[in-house]
Amino acid sequence: MLQINDVRAGYDRTTVLHGVDVTVPEDGVATVLGHNGAGKSTLLRTVMGLIRPSSGSVLLDGEDITRLAPHERVARGMAYVPQGQQSFPHLTTAENLLLVADGRPGGKEAVAEAMDLFPVLRELAQRRAGLLSGGQRQQLALARALVTRPRLLLLDEPTEGIQPSVVAEIEETVIALSRRSGLSVLLVEQHVGFAMRAAQRYYVLEAGRVTSSGEGGSGAEHTVRRALSV
Structure with a gap:
């Protein structure tokens, strides 16, 4: 569904992403984890077209959308939920x-x-x-x-700052959505357990670089926690 190939991006002269590669499976979930400042939100903003990469490419269903404006990406079936309960x-x-x-x-x-x-x-x-x-x-x-009715949903830490009773409901809904045919999800999330339950693929970002990646699922939770503790 989505391929992010060797993307470098940032703000003005500051490079935040350094050659990032991420793949979102069709009808599946890829999750991106990392500490604050790792570049997770910058990655989503780049995918959505709010930041133009200095190099690399973003492909949606095999179409190069790297230079498309955000509204053109929405027209192709992308939706973005940023941080902050906007x-x-x-x-x-x-x-x-x-x-x-x-x-x-x-x-x-x-x-x-x-x-x-x-x-x-x-x-x-x-x-x-x-x-x-x-x-x-x-x-x-x-x-x-x-x-x-998007085909690709970008979620930036949907459970951040939410009361626990609602976190569980949001997690259940996102996981249910991820199993719906025709919808793929790129999820940025701090809660490792939720992220691993939802994802078919995971990526750990550190200082704008992918330092660990692999198949999702609860069996990968220990590996991810260890990668995040380094």
């Missing part, structure tokens, strides 16, 4: 979802499907997003991305 705070929960659905074929049905995944959003449909808890806003951010 929403339109002065709009209601329902309005946040309908804003994304507006003009899309089957948009209202997609909103209903997203609310089915996160039932609390239906209960809070008329509440302003700015009054939601952090966990509820994160569920809204995930739902808003899913309204676009």
Whole structure:
């Protein structure tokens, strides 16, 4: 589904990613782990087209999208959920979802499907997003991305700063989504157990370089924890 080949990228004259290679399997999950400052968010921003790499390539279904603008990548089936439980705070929960659905074929049905995944959003449909808890806003951010019915979903630490009761729900939903035919996921995550349960492939980043990679699954958790402790 997605191939990141020898990508170097960063900000102004500061290089953050140094020749990174990552593959996201079709209908599967690849997870990227690493400490703060390792380059994980920079990698997702580069894949989404928010940062232009200085070298290397990004391929989606074999098409080179390295120079495409973010909206062109969205049109090809990509969706991005950045850190920070982002929403339109002065709009209601329902309005946040309908804003994304507006003009899309089957948009209202997609909103209903997203609310089915996160039932609390239906209960809070008329509440302003700015009054939601952090966990509820994160569920809204995930739902808003899913309204676009993406083929590739980029998730940047979806459980960060979320109350434990909601973390479990988000984890279950992401894992369920990863098993849905037609959806691939590139997941950046700090929680190793969740990341390994969800992923078919894992990559550990350190100072902008892949230092460890392999097949996911619970059997790889010890290997990943050891790689992160170095």
